[in-house]
Amino acid sequence: MPSGKSEGAKRPNPSRSPRSDSSSKKRRWSPEERAAKGRRPRRRGGVQSDFEPRSESRDTRRAGSWGRSDRDVTAQSSPRDRFERDDRRDDRRRFDRDDRPRFQRDDRSRYDRDDRPRYDRDDRSRYDRDDRRADRRDDRPRFDRDDRRTDRPRFDRPRFDRDDRRTTRVERTPVERTPVERTPVERTPVERTPVDRTSAPAAVVTATDFAELGVDAVLVDRLAEDGITTPFPIQAAAIPDAVSGRDVLGRGRTGSGKTLGFGLPLLTRLAKGRRPGRSPRGIILLPTRELATQVSDVLAPLGRALGLRTVLVAGGMSYTPQLRSLEQGVDVVIGTPGRIIDLMDRQALELDAIEITVLDEADHMADLGFLPEVTTILDAIPADGQRMLFSATLDRGIDRLVATYLTDPSTHEVDGAQASVDTMTHYLLPIAPADKKSITAEIANRDGRTVIFVRTQLGADRVAEELRNSGVMAGALHGGLPQGARNRTLEAFKNGSLPVLVATDVAARGIHVDEVGLVLQVDPPADAKTYLHRAGRTARAGETGVVATLVLPDQRRQVRRLARDAGVDAIELKARPGDADLAEATGAAETSGDYISSRDYEKLIAPRSDRGPRSGNRRGGFNRSEGGFNRSGRGPGGRSNRGPGNGKPNGKAGSGRWSSDGRPERTAYHSGR
DNA sequence: AAAAAAT
Structure with missing residues (x-):
């Protein structure tokens, strides 16, 4: 097997490993050889890119133009663009793959390796890993994974939906969900999109107290005891529709009172249609245990005033009180996804009597990490109930949830997703x-x-x-x-x-x-x-x-x-x-x-x-009594x-x-x- | 990256 062009020495390039039959590996063609054989120049894996013949002079390249595509030239002409792109991984990769001058590449990696990140990065990742292992290693991941796998089939369906969503959304949703019991009267088309976009809420708010919004009189009194008499804008906007039983998307900036925005209508409706049975009829899902605890602290006393029982179902806490509550019967479950599914698996929690479902911080609950568990829970809830999604930042991320689980929701935005400007x-x-x-x-x-x-x-x-x-x-x-x-x-x-x-x-x-x-x-x-x-x-x-x-x-x-x-x-x-x-x-x-x-x-x-x-x-989040x-x-x-x-x-x-x-x-x- | 269930 004559090797193409010998440099005199018989030994193969020592840096190349021999084939398994110990014959020497074929030498790569040089760029010139490639060109002679009518092949296109190699694009990666070799050093030759720097030697590639180009139209530009070396000086031009040194000046910073590594581009040969129009794109890169454009980028070069606008430094701002170039930097912005540089920030993004995809582009970085593209530069690497192509023919970014070597000095640039070296520059960056040397900077990365030596300077700032070194101990930062090394330390952190090592500790992080250990940390994580300590937290999760033995127990969780395996189960998590198994769990997730069982979820996946279910979860794949939405992906399917995704393609369909735009076109068939209107027809499809009613088909999949059993026809809604709510009377058409409650769904006046006029109310369909009462989007209150205003930074001067007072102008829009008509109701001056909760009673006018349709909140149960007992709750109104109970709130008054705590000095809560004037609805916040998001509450004034969302409560009437929510009380009427409509699906609701609610967005109000942080600290604007969303908890009562969904909590009051939920309790009002459950108090109205009292129904025998121990299974919960309302459920509120939240992304963290602290938040679940807080919402529970706010709503439990209000529910109690109506004779409605709530239970906090979240991880890290003793099972016994939760199990006992569920055994005795509760009206509203407030909790985080993991423990809720856990108790469902243990047959301690049944969701087939749920009439009202709330997702707080809905956009977060729609994150990749949460979505499987959330859909698992939502799939276990009868399809004809009321659903409400609330967050300060309701964005496109919830589209899939909305399309799959909500029917003709009314949207209420107050002050958009922005921070409060004046305070x-x-x-x-x-x-x-x-x-x-x-x-x-x-x-x-x-x-x-x-x-x-x-x-x-x-x-x-x-x-x-x-x-x-x-x-x-x-x-x-x-x-x-x-x-x-x-x-x-x-x-x-x-x-x-x-x-x-x-x-x-x-x-x-x-x-x-x-x-x-x-x-x-x-x-x-x-x-x-x-x-x-x-x-x-x-x-x-x-x-x-x-x-x-x-x-x-x-x-x-x-x-x-x-x-x-x-x-x-x-x-x-x-x-x-x-x-x-x-x-x-x-x-x-x-x-x-x-x-x-x-x-x-x-x-x-x-x-x-x-x-x-x-x-x-314990008083919930709305008291201001701290000294x-x-x-x-x-x-x-x-x-x-x-x-x-x-x-x-x-x-x-x-x-x-x-x-x-x-x-x-x-x-x-x-x-x- | 963080969070969310522990047997």
């Missing part, structure tokens, strides 16, 4: 990477409640710990914590003993805490929707609030764009530690540096001495680590039971100096 101030804070920790600490050290958002669970733990090391009392909240710790941390934050909450996006949506004066995004949000939801933890129900986002040099473009997409008019303010500007904008204050031991923190979050789940009479609280702890054992005098019997803290719920004692004893 929220947004800052983008470009900072130097080296300042990130100290600026975070200074901002967190402000007076009042602060929520800090980070991207990962590990990040939440780390930032909270760093803050305590700088003398700022802060606690982490994320899905990797035991449920008990999650509850107690949030409770401490609500009652004021914990001024700073460092959270993942588990707390991005829906969670209501009064008087959160500032939201600080240490990691930028994943998208504009997340920006809005995170921001919505402040400036709730008429309060004012500040949203500050730290921006590292290479995040500027991305974050500006996010803010723009979120419809936010943000002020950019370059920040250095100690800046007067920063202090004025955010209330940032120099930290004491007096480190707070993990022990002092654990005391703060320690389990209450009286066991048992939550006492039923003030002390600022961050100053110094080890600082007095402010104790709860404030707000009546919480927290005295028995130090019980040491904290470690018993499986959380390893942190070795926080490396002081930052």
Whole structure:
């Protein structure tokens, strides 16, 4: 087998492995050879692309034009375009594949590898993995997967739907669903699209109290006891249709009162058509346990006033109370998808008597990670019932759910998906990477409640710990914590003993805490929707609030764009530690540096001495009765680590039971100096 | 990436 062109040496190129029969591998043609044989130049896998003959002179290429397609030339002529494209993976890939000059490529990868990300990335991914494994490894994934597989067939159907949806949507929906019982009278065509798009809600709101909206008189009285007499815009808009039994899509900005928007009509309708039987007739699905708990806390007392029983069905909590409630019979299930399916599998929960279904944070529930479970539940619910989807950001993502599960919904949007313009101030804070920790600490050290958002669970733990090391009392909240710790941390934050909450996006949506004066995004949000939801933890129900986002040099473009997409008019303010500007904008204050031991923190979050789940009479999200609280702890054992005098019997803290719920004692004893 | 069920 003569090898094409010998260079004198007989040995094959040592870098090429021999074939299995130990004959030498065929040598690649050089570009010139390829050309001579009428082949097109190789496009990948070789070094030759740089030597490819081109029309442009070398100088031209050096000047930055690697393009030979019109596209690239265009891109080159508009630097802005080029950069924007550069941000996107697809394009990056395209550049790689094509003939991007080598120096560019090397440049980038060297930057990636060496500079910023190295320990960041390595550390993080390693920890993340471990973290995840610790959380999930042995038990969950296998089941999850199996579960999902069984879901898939069911889930494939919607995909099928997707193609059909546009054309057959109108005919198809009625066919699949059994004819609706509701009388046509209730569905006046005129009411079909009462979209209230207005930033001046008062002009549109006609009803001045809940009774006029059709809410049950008992509920109206009960609400009045709490001082709730005037409906918020989203409530005024959505409640009448919802009470009449129509399917509803509701969008109202964060903190605008959506919970009552669907809760009141749900309870009103169930109270009206009382029906014997133990199976629940209403169900409300939510994406996080905290949110489910909160909604349950709001609606349980209202339901009780009507003689309607509710049950909170969410993971991480004891089965027994949930099972017992279901056994005794409940009217409304409020919960998260996983445990609901769990109890369905155990035959403890039947959904075949459900008349009203609500998806809160519906766009999130339509996310890929949630959709299978959500559809599993929706498929188990009789098709002729009423369905309501609510969120601050209702976007196209819910189309499939709407097409499959809703009939002729009426849509109510109030103030669109935007942040409230007049009560929220947004800052983008470009900072130097080296300042990130100290600026975070200074901002967190402000007076009042602060929520800090980070991207990962590990990040939440780390930032909270760093803050305590700088003398700022802060606690982490994320899905990797035991449920008990999650509850107690949030409770401490609500009652004021914990001024700073460092959270993942588990707390991005829906969670209501009064008087959160500032939201600080240490990691930028994943998208504009997340920006809005995170921001919505402040400036709730008429309060004012500040949203500050730290921006590292290479995040500027991305974050500006996010803010723009979120419809936010943000002020950019370059920040250095100690800046007067920063202090004025955010209330940032120099930290004491007096480190707070993990022990002092654990005391703060320690389990209450009286066991048992939550006492039923906890006030829900709509009270504004919280008093003030002390600022961050100053110094080890600082007095402010104790709860404030707000009546919480927290005295028995130090019980040491904290470690018993499986959380390893942190070795926080490396002081930052 | 996070969240959501644990036997």
